[in-house]
Amino acid sequence: MTREDPEHLVDAELAGRTVARALANGGDFAELFCEDRSGLSLAIDESRIERAQRGADRGAGVRVVSGETTYFAHVDGLAEADLERAADAAAAGLSGDRHRPQAMAATEGVGTQEIDTDPAAVAAERKAELLRACDERARATGGEVAQVQAGYSEARRRITVANSDGRFASDDRTRVRLGVQVVAARDGTVETGFETLGGHRGFELVEGGAGEAIAERAARAALALLDAGPAPAGAMPVVVGNGFGGVLFHEMTGHGLEADHIQKGASVYAGRLGEDIAPPFLRAYDDGRLPGEWGTEGVDDEGTPTRATAVIHEGRVTAYLYDLLRARKDGVESTGNGRRQSFRHLPIPRMTNTFIAPGEATPEELIESVKRGFYAVSFAGGQVDPTTGDFVFGVSEGYLLEGGEVTRPCRGATLIGNCLGALRKIDGVAGDFEVKTGFCGKGGQSVPTGVGQGHVRIAEMTVGGTAV
Amino acid sequence: MADLERIAGRAVEVALGAGAGDAEAFVEDSTGLEVRIFEQQVESLTEAGERGLGVRVWIDGRAGYAYGTDLAEPGIAEIAAGAVEAARVADPDQFAAAPDPAGEARAIEGLADPEAAKWKTEGKVELAVAVERAARAADEHVVAVETTVFVDERAAAALASSRGVSGAYEATHCYAYLSAIAEQADDRQTGLGFGMGRSPAALDPEAIGREAAERSTALLGAAKPASRSCPVVLDETVAASFAGFIGGVLCADAVQRGRSPFAGRLGEAIGSPALTIADHGADPVGLNSAPFDGEGVPTGRTALIEAGELRAYLHDSYTARRQGDGARSTANGTRSGYRSPPSVATSNLIVATGAHGFAELLAEAGDGIYVTDVAGLHSGVNPVSGTFSVGATGRAIAGGELAEPADEFTIASDLPAMLTAVRAAGAAARWVPFGGSVSTPALLIGEMAIGGA
Known part of the structure; x- marks a missing residue:
């Protein structure tokens, strides 16, 4: 089905003039990136609606690439004079002969995002009602719920990209996200639970009871932890929960496959294309086209249509994640992973939605197989040093596994290890696949990324708790 | 202007x-x-x-x-x-x-x-x-x-x-x-x-x-240390990250909303006598210094913890008004830019130096771990309950001296226990852009849980 392509923020003629102007002093490549972003956020805290905020950003970034060097400048505003200023500032770093760009040709068939309910058209009061409903549901989940904080945010981000290779593309992205944090308290013990729901979707995502359901899940997690004992410390089998558990793969493997780390030799996966690094049943993808998911986009921030890239197939590394610059260097095509936080940032290779494909096992089978181990239901987040492969994950909800059963909740656990070793030790993947929302930070830029998986079992991993 | x-x-x-x-x-x-x-x-x-x-x-x-x-x-x-x-x-x-x-x-x-x-x-x-x-x-x-x-x-x-x-x-x-x-x-x-x-x-x-x-x-050849409880010396960069978390849980906003492990502890001993921390928004060197905070309140020095005693929470005008009893903003209505309204946050944190040279800190530790880097702070610390477990790298301390390099381990504790366990502060401080903007010496913590081999 062909869909109408999104509207352009500037016309092809002006975009072409700006790109040509940026190449006035030479350069191999030039690009104009225009952005118009508007958003609303709202929170409930102590059962009171507060932190109501609106915001808008409108501006452009121009880069000129000459050899290995990128010259970049950005301006607020999208008037012709603004674009000229950015083009001149970027070109000022060079001192060569004019380079003529190719004529602009619009990238076709990108399509517009299909959303049922434009969040901007929904009265703010309905969003406040949603937060009140979340607050009530969380409090009704248990008498020991002490605090509920819920935040709703929506953003529409329109972009237009034009470059000297003649690319001219636009994208119109609407995202909605709800996050709920619950504090439960009993006799001086305080625990927290956190749950999110987000997508490249309209307001429909959080309607029909979906928002309240995550509020209840956050409350149940916090209440369960009230009975928690200290987490174990040491190496043991670990079962990782579905959904946000996928941040494990995002950190352990996804970052190391980003082509900028690879080309600098600053990744443990450098030079391992085609190599066996995981068990043969493991398949993993980066997929910027998954309908409605958090990291989904029509084109990336360089105008390349997003796609599904198999990064691990039958245990082998099958692809790295590229933006235009790194792809050009390796003589390959961009995989549609050139992303940027805003027009004030340079695009770099970034993940979109990254996940381990569903397997054959059931979560129950994975848990039953563990004599003594740890069950990390979800994480607060994680971090990796792609150069060494060392990673660490903060467990937000974890349990002890004894005799194949979930026995008691644990507080304050961290998982730690090294990518290559840990990947090989994955010995089971379940079919209960789910994608959750993440914010990925890299090089000072934060972008929305989806993470996902079914339950995964790892034969051995170090759990960093306090019970030593 | x-x-x-x-x-x-x-x-x-x-x-x-x-x-x-x-x-x-x-x-x-x-x-x-x-x-x-x-x-x-x-x-x-x-x-x-x-x-x-x-x-x-x-x-x-x-x-x-x-x-x-x-x-x-x-x-x-x-x-x-x-x-x-x-x-x-x-x-x-x-x-x-x-x-x-x-x-x-x-x-x-x-x-x-x-x-x-x-x-x-x-x-x-x-x-x-x-x-x-x-x-x-x-x-x-x-x-x-x-x-x-x-x-x-x-x-x-x-x-x-x-x-x-x-x-x-x-x-x-x-x-x-x-x-x-x-x-x-x-x-x-x-x-x-x-x-x-x-x-x-x-x-x-x-x-x-x-x-x-x-x-x-210094980390080349590092191995996983044994899991155990032992003394830990935090270098300035790591001490700064933890100081940032301590500053965060002493913000009145977290305290008033029941999300701080130190709520209701004003005037009490919450740390060891070796620990003194102040917030100073007008320190000429501190990179977060400004003449006034995000609400126009003139900046200055606020003693947070003095010799282990909790002296103050950090306030903006909202939390001060809510506190009542003549509480005033401590000029901590901090802005992170024009995109968001001010909220209570530290300006520059100053952790007081002690008398121990670096060698003396190691000697005092005896056998333990010297931590030079931590990872996963944003996910490994729960600011509401105060519990934390983070990835770490550094060197073993054996017989009061630096020994073999160590990596792939965790350090875990909770903020109240950690503050009590501070045994000594180093004599030399350094400004670090972690945990906000922090000036701190190395710190010797009497006991922390190591998760390793």
């Missing part, structure tokens, strides 16, 4: 005209340069310029906020209308009101270094190249430097409100950092080096590069 003050004043008028009971406007204008170096060449050169306006309004105890970057009249009108619209969605809060003027702010000497403007782009590129070169030259085991980053920025800000708050200031800052990669046999380690100041002249490229080299090579 006069232009920014005019825009702020105009935005307040427009917001009042749009229906706000009270209004406050913050305008920020910054220009900067970022240089990234790879293998002695410029990888990217970014000319950054940014200008924006944030307007906060109050209507009968309901607060709303909006920001934008179009500072011409129609843009200001749109931002003002957005803030008013936002306020109408909020529920009334009896403590929500525009801050009143809180006295004359004093200029901070050296906040904007005129020396910074004299530096041309070429000089900054040379400096960044020198940083990378120094790391490569310092040790043959340094095989690469992933990226060397240099940034300098000049920012001007102006604030105005319908209650008569007004002020403006200008500040310069600059920093450089790099991550060196060291290899030996099969092992590969990374190490960070950094430096900061108010002008490029304040940066020592040799020292910054050397630090990265030393940190990476």
